[in-house]
Amino acid sequence: MSGELEKLMDGNKRFVSGKISPKNLPARRAELVSGQKPFAIILTCSDSRVSPEYIFDVSLGDIFVVRTAGNIADSIALGSMEYAAEHLGSTLLLVLGHEKCGAVNATCAGGRAPGNIAAIVSEIAPAAKAKGNNPEQTVPENVKCVIEKIRKKSAILSHLETEGKLKIAGAIYSLSSGEAKPL
């Protein structure tokens, strides 16, 4: 496990046990005015129960977060992550899926999704198909597909990974236990 992933997992252990580390947010906010150097990028779901700063017990300036329903990587999400890795020097990219994901459930349930929700469903559809529309199996499969898409569609991120300057990893968050388990 890379040092950065270990740092996130240590924070997650504190979150699970309720022993959150004390934070001096006004002081940290002042420190960060001159610039940011987030150690990790987290691509996760917009679900209100999956807040990465809480889950990993980190502070302001620690993680660069991209959130979309179903933790999908579209071109704007890819560009955001490229910016963090290339310009801010983040060395870990964690794709975090979660249990009981509404976007995954909707995809597995089938039927026609209204409006722009259809775009989300069509992104998750290959993972759902691979897992016979089983939602709990589709969640990790979707994370794997998103990681593959990142490698395929982002020359910047895959190049950094090949050079050993960026680690790309996946994890699944449990709503009930609060645990984030690496895939």
Ligand SMILES: [Zn+2]
């Ligand atoms: Zn979700």
